Amino acid sequence: MKIGVTSFLTDYGISAPVLARAVEERGLAALFLTEHTHIPVSRLSPWPGGRELPREYSHTFDPFVTLGAMAAVTDRIVLGTAVTLVNQHHPINLAKQVASVERLAPERIELGVGPGWNAEEMAHHGVDPRRRTAQMLERIEAVRRIWTQDEAEYHGEFVDFDPIWSWPKPTSAPPVLIGGGGPTVLDRVLSHGDGWMPMGVSPKKLDPLAERITELRRRADDAGRGHLPVTLFGAVPKPEALEAYAKAGIDRVLVVLTAHDGPTAEAATLAELDTLAALVG
Incomplete structure (x- = not known):
């Protein structure tokens, strides 16, 4: 099982190039x-992680601009998003952004996707929260057509465009990882994904996830899809936890880095990476 990290990279923390180089130098597998x-100031949607929304949520860099900077200073690690809020991007723009980054880091880019949880944020982008999943799936389809067709077009309920020319194309279509853990998420993984990204499952609550991984693998085999990898977002970085994740069938874990602030932010992040590096077998 591979170990990577995910970061709420902020304007007050470690810089993108320094972080990317440090992750690669320590033998970690991925940086998402x-x-x-x-973040709307008048926020009614409850944060799934608790009562108070952490400061870093409103201070994150644009992921694709940042991944471009990270691609320029690394050679090995997988770079990705966990997750791209697909409905907040027009698919024509999103296809070009991801393809452009992938050309900087060929076959090292992965697109984790999700519809999001913040209804007010969605509304500012003109997205109806009640139809967010259907809209996301159409956008994924449209992006894939632009990546793979010289004259792509799409005509759906939410996305509609006539044939277009759009380059660059990625050297190979980046894997799309479907985020979430709802009752129908495996349907979306099988229909629109190249992998699954469940979130925040502790080792003590792994049995239901392990059962769903077994179901995913069985359904994928029945559909002729082959192995669909599972990446766990928000893993517990302890040896016994990592062993349990591996036994559950998880292919890769992402540990969420602390969004350190202040003059010691870089040093604190590097020390955190040193601790994680010790877990790499």
């Missing part, structure tokens, strides 16, 4: 970035 375009 979160995304929020903004």
